[in-house]
Amino acid sequence: MNAPIRTTSGTAIVSLVFGVLCWISVPFVGAVIAVICGHAARGEIRRAPPGSVEGDGMAVAGLVLGYVHLALCLLVIMILFLFLGGLAFFAHWH
Numbered sequence: 001m002n003a004p005i006r007t008t009s010g011t012a013i014v015s016l017v018f019g020v021l022c023w024i025s026v027p028f029v030g031a032v033i034a035v036i037c038g039h040a041a042r043g044e045i046r047r048a049p050p051g052s053v054e055g056d057g058m059a060v061a062g063l064v065l066g067y068v069h070l071a072l073c074l075l076v077i078m079i080l081f082l083f084l085g086g087l088a089f090f091a092h093w094h
Contacts, residue, residue, distance in 0.1 A: 004052055012041035012055030015062025022069045031073070034066030 015037035022030030041059035 004049075006051065007053055009041045009044055009053050009055035009059065011037050011044055012059040012062070015041055015066070016058040017062075019062035019065030019069075022066060027069070028073055031066040031069040034062040035070070038063035038066065 015034050018026070018030045018037065019034035022028070022034055038059045041055060041062075045053045045056050045059070
């Protein structure tokens with residue numbers, strides 16, 4: 001009796017790699033790629049026969065890294081707009 005062949009999802013690996021890269025060298029684009037590939041990998045793993053495709057942990061890690069990075073980017077943009085808006089408001093009234 002042969003053991004089933006187990007493979008690791010390539011999309012999960014890409015998600016994890018870009019999840020790490022978005023913090024190092026490819027800020028916004030890397031996070032978007034990590035999130036898209038993470039969701040694709042989790043779907044691929046769910047649709048595969050049980051136990052045949054691994055990598056769910058890598059996909060989740062890529063998703064977490066990507067989403068946290070996107071949230072921080074959004075927060076920085078909001079702070080920047082509030083700061084610049086406040087400067088414009090005070091410059092106009094003084």
